[in-house]
Amino acid sequence: MIHMEPALPCAACPLRPLPDFKPVTPTELASIYDAKVGQRLCAAGATILAEGQVATRVYTLLKGWAFRFKTLEDGRRQILNFLLPGDLLGLQGELHAALPHGVEALTPVNLCAFGSDALPRFFSRHPSIALDITWLSAHEERLVDDVVLTVGRRTAMERVAALLVHLYKRAASAGLIETSGIQLPLTQMHIADALGLSVVHTNRVLQRLRKGGFIRLEDQRLSIGDLQAMRRVGRYWEEPAPRRPLL
Amino acid sequence: MIHMEPALPCAACPLRPLPDFKPVTPTELASIYDAKVGQRLCAAGATILAEGQVATRVYTLLKGWAFRFKTLEDGRRQILNFLLPGDLLGLQGELHAALPHGVEALTPVNLCAFGSDALPRFFSRHPSIALDITWLSAHEERLVDDVVLTVGRRTAMERVAALLVHLYKRAASAGLIETSGIQLPLTQMHIADALGLSVVHTNRVLQRLRKGGFIRLEDQRLSIGDLQAMRRVGRYWEEPAPRRPLL
DNA sequence: CGATTGGTTGAAAGTCGTCAACGGAGGTGG
């Protein structure tokens, strides 16, 4: 289900006021709004970008959760990382070439769309925005680097713990924290596919974390009693991130 | 062992003539050379950039092999990807902040160094170069995405086969192909750390590939008899890459 | 109400890791 909607003025963007995002100058804001060609809505579970598709747009995730993934021809799927509000998508592949990965919505999703000419325009006329885009790209690579470490060298228990802490913190940064936890719109299959595990084993590990009192997770709501304890379980310590740019 | 040497003129760069690299305009070439502050030599096995170190430079790998890695505090190490001539390094972390990963030389390595002001200067004055930098960054993310798929969803046999094919092709692109194969400056420990496997198991898989007649690998020389067969073993098919920019 | 999706649990099998030991090659110092 794809809709195009009238563009929300960037000046009224609900994300910008969040403490995690870097302030922009009015000039930048105007240029960004100028490049925006519309918004797009996708239903939960919808394919936002198909693996192998030729992309002509770049998007910013305005609302909702999504994930990037790759599949092997026999169906094995690996989730590369999760996308939350503020994340850019479509940049990883080059425009006008087949996308090396797919993107799927986990919740109903709202995207800001930019035309394919936006990028070169930013680069030639708005160097500061171009630098921000590059920063976002490098930032995502850092996340994927972490995934490699997790999947390659952490045990199943460590992987699950690290992922939950990671998502918890990110959701919090995106302003998605609620009383006693966050909404975690993932099935156990998503967790398994993100961690290189089977669903069954993921389930068992989750049980252990629940029974150990580390997490409460039911009905898509996650709360973590003791974040430090969970970090220890997952051997997971992230570096503090500076305020991030928002396209 | 760190030496700074007089800078090789970019116009005389041995890499640029290779068919894999995108041509540059004389103006671009001049600007790049202008930003170059020197060269750096590292011995095989040397740490080029330490994990957690604050970097103040960006480098282009001019000659030799290296790899990026992360470690868990208990010593488990994961190699994120390998660096070959033409690759950029130091961009993934933000300048003037702790590097989230280390970089180590596999062979004697020759680097072109750029000062920390080079990036902002490119962005503000040479949009085309800035775009190239972003392309290189996105390209590396695609490589890491592939690593995630490999480590998360391929079997040990598939992982080894896919990695060998990948490195074989990259070495060929970098002009490192020789009669009957390439020089592969890795120990089995490197392969294991890149694939999330133990050294022992890596060894056994390598034996199977040798005995199956798929590869010849001895004394750091790798040759692959039937590339297509190896691709099938590794379920590994890459998309053709366009000519890449070289900073 | 049958079908589908997501979660859960048990049992069995297997891939892969750990522990240990050995051999060859290269490097160093006496």
Add this chain to the structure above:
DNA sequence: CCACCTCCGTTGACGACTTTCAACCAATCG
């Protein structure tokens, strides 16, 4: 020139973390 040491590759035995196969249940849905 030869001990001695370290690095790297190799192999066997054993153990275990995970996967696969199966079945069952609850909730949702058209």
